[in-house]
Amino acid sequence: MPTSLRDHLPFNDFAPLTTDVTDAAIRRLFEEQLPLSHQLIGKAQPVPNSKKAGFSPVYRNSNTPHAIYNTINSGIHTFYDMWNNSVKLWPNKRCLGQRVFNDGTKQFSNDFTWKTFSEINAIKTDVGSGFRHVIENNPYRMPKHDTLSQYVISIYSGNRPEWVITDIACTSYDLGTTCLYDVLGKDSSMYILNLTESPVVACAADKVEQIIQTKRDNPEALELLITIICFDSLKVLPPRLLEEAKKQKITLYDFDQIIEIGKRNRIPEIPPTPDSIFTISFTLGTTGKHPKGVSLIHSNFVALISFCLSHIQRPPNSTNYCFLPLAHLFERITTTFCLAGGVPVGFPSRHELEYDVGLYKRGVRDPLYDLIADLKVLKPTFLTSVPRMFSKIEGHIKNYIASMPEARKAKFESAISRRIQLQAQYDGATGEDPETQQYIDEIRSLVGFDNMHTCMTGGAPIAGESIINLKAALGTGFAQVYGSTEVTSTPCAANPYEKEPGTSGPIGMFGELKLRDIPEMAYRTENVDAKGYISGEVMLRGPLVFSGYYKNEEETRKSIDDEGWFLTGDVGKLNVNTGRIYIVDRVKNVFKLAQGEYIAPDRLEGNFIGSNPEIAQLYIHGDSLQTYLVAIVGLNPEAIPKWLEDNYQIKTTSEEEILKIFERRDVRAKLCKLFNDRVVEQYGIQGFEKIYNIHCEFNPLTVERQVITPTFKMKRPMCAQFFKSDTDRMYQEGKILDAKAKL
Known part of the structure; x- marks a missing residue:
């Protein structure tokens, strides 16, 4: 591994974005000049003569193709x-x-x-x-x-x-x-x-x-x-x-x-000093081995906060709600960015209470329950969360609208459709529309989004269609970011009002990016698809890259190559015209079915949760010896009683009774078909991406079971182990999707 990444920069050294250190200049910088316009920073371009065999060209932000910056100002080098x-x-x-x-x-x-x-x-x-x-x-x-x-x-x-x-x-x-x-x-x-x-x-x-x-x-x-x-x-x-x-x-x-x-x-x-350790962030891991400590120094944090200040708008009187665990770097970066930008930070209520917010009125607390309770009081401007939580919010909104009388429901659906049309006109289109504002305001108030300006999500891919729906229904910007702990969280961020959501934006001005061929998955960076995308493993380099795994030189060498590139392990699609990156899934998460088709489960799970309010949680499983997918479904305790009443004239809210009903093959088959029909209609998934059998529980994915992390990321190897008897039983039972449901 090189002693300094600077030795490998093709153009010039890391540089400060600004050099005037006077008080007046810094005040203008923070209060007037930043962030930069997305018209300036919204694309990336290839560095000339940087293409090598087995790799894409190196991409840098189009606003600064001949420089990589490491700080917002030459007088700021540490978080201190x-x-x-x-x-x-x-x-x-x-x-x-x-x-x-x-x-x-x-x-x-x-x-x-x-x-x-x-x-x-x-x-x-x-x-x-x-x-x-x-x-x-x-x-x-x-x-x-x-x-x-x-x-x-x-x-x-x-x-x-x-x-x-x-x-x-x-x-x-x-x-x-x-x-x-x-x-x-x-x-x-x-x-x-x-x-x-x-x-x-x-x-x-x-x-x-x-x-x-x-x-x-x-x-x-x-x-x-x-x-x-x-x-x-x-x-x-x-x-x-x-x-x-x-x-x-x-x-x-x-x-x-x-x-x-x-x-x-x-x-x-x-x-x-800039080289002092700021934090050692231990990755949670999924295999039961000891976690690895990602050593991040002050210069890493300064570069990342500088990236955020340059890319994220901070409206007057902004407020942030600190929801994800601070032990997770994503929330910690959001909080330090807010503090660096003068944005107040509100914290969750810590006492174990039940809240009546029209959600899950039952004994087991859902994270969404506490989130909305605090949001309704704080009414923040910013919220950072993971795709699974936003999928729950999307499902809750759809369930709220679905429960309305037909005439009222039609007005809300029309308002959201109108917003979707307006926001799809161009990058940066907010879709403001006085005629639909009253309906959007009601939805915003439903979840405490009254003053929300920008939501940010990361940690796993989220479907572009989910962003489109949330952005329109909530009347708020929605930025998907990309990164990992090893690159100080987020070197890429999308325009919150991207015309065609789903990307994580271009590489920012504080790093550079390229893709590596993955021959075993047929991803070769010289192959450009019909939409202008190339695919491969994402690699990142620059002042955001960590200094190494703490006291673990062996793992460090595996992760950073001789030229200072960090191998992320993520499968990405990069648009050669815009330089924007689209994350498919983790290389290790993507699996192959018996017929040779590859499945990216994270994105697929987001599609199903976002389009089906009856689903609160979902784990999709595929056996390499089988040709179809099965799933563990966490039922939404508010939506599923209504579905049973509408379809089977069964009135009950008892979880025990509901689960007994879902032991019936015909009931599961009917619900499974509904799930797939909605996803096909909304997302256009292919046949091999459908779910052909389901096992239903309430709240099956918990931290206590060690199948998800505190930030709701799936721990897939642990899920496969924990739910093995259930998935084996579903494969033994066979496909139920095509089974005829009995009324």
Whole structure:
């Protein structure tokens, strides 16, 4: 692997986008000049003479084909610089907020309580000083601590202001961070803590006992873990945990205590360098092996935030809702971008309550349930989520409209069709139309999108038709982004009002892209299809590419070639006329049926969920020895009772009774046919992409079953293993799609 990616740039070195570092120039840059117009940055073009055998030409953004940028301004090189710039520009602007829970009424407030950028900055200094003090003046400190080149703080919590304050404090005191995940279990937590030699875990109250037990069970491996900082008051913990922490040589503080320690023991800030570790993001993995730690340095984050500031609009009075887990890089990047751009960030309500928002009124909480409850209060401008969640929103909207009287339903359907027509006229067409606005406003209010300006989705492909429907029904921009943890999340982003949605846009000004042939899948980059696309594995290079897997040189060499190109493992289609990339699926996810047809399941699942409100979850399975697909269907508990009543005159909301009914072959066959008919009509899928047998459950895909990640990504090998008895039974039963349903 090269020591520097700069050695391989064909034109010139990484460069800052702007060089005037005066306060006035930077204020103009952030408040007037950015983002750039999509007319300038909306395409990519090939670099002359860059084509090599087995690869496509190298593509760069058409606005800057002879340069790759690494920062928004020559005076900003670390997130520490970014944060200080925000405090200078917007000291009195809202920064972080949340709804307050009333212990007496057992309800949340109907508004968000906020702290300003200057208030958060003061707390950050106290927290950073407190962290440093309790590490360096710890009664359990060991000589080994002195040998660490940089302390790594582990964060173990759901999204909350303390999470982000900890992150900012660490960047201000040259402390790296990493995250622990519930889904990974104790073994992986131990592995991460041991590998990073983390001296501190900052966590929610419900994680404290688990961390203490993990050290108790692994005293030698975790001997450097000497402090737990609880985001909640220690008063909520059982007194025995304080004694148990001492037995395991752990000092235990709550967040308020750390702030007070920092106030009394103020330490000058320790600015990081561009090469300092910002975070080590551990990929969740799907095979049961230890996760890999993606080491991202400050220069990676600065390049990515600069990309976001250059490409994403920030309307006045914008607000972001921090929904996806911050432990996942996609949400963390969105949050840091918002903080760098002066956009307030609201956090989810954390208390375990049921909300009556007209969705899933049952015992098992669906993530959509809590999402809409908070959105209706915050009414944010930005929302970042994954395709599966947006597919659920799409299904909910369709179910809402389908339940209307015919005359009213026709008006809504007509309004959405009109918006689709208007938005398809040209790139950037918002489709504003006074005659249909009242219907769009009602749908927006239904899901808390009253002020929504832009939604962003990534992590898996989403069908272009779903974007078209959501964009029109909700009257909002909808940008699909592309990237991975190894390239600091998202080097590509589509125009939120793309004429023909479905792409992830062109490569931005902060990297370059090419495709690699995949001969075994018949993808060759010299073959241009009728629509102007070439296909292959996506490869990326530039200042966004990670520095390597943490303490894992072998895996790093497998992922980055001798010229500094990161092999993403994603199958992509690139339009040779626009340079926009269209992600098909993961190379490892694409599978082949017995007759030789390739299936891209992620996109297909999105098609089925988006067009069928009766589906809340879906896992499509294909056996290489079989010629057809089967599926695990998570039924929507609101929509399916109505379907049973309409088709079989059965009135019940009992999940047990419903599942008993779906043991009948004729009932499953009728529903399966409906699913396929809708998808064929809306998306035009081919015969081998149809689902020929289904197994029905309620909420089959859960983190607890270890078949999805906390960000709702499918863990396909684990799904195949978990549902093996069900898929085997469906193949043994055979195709039911063509079975005649009995009324």
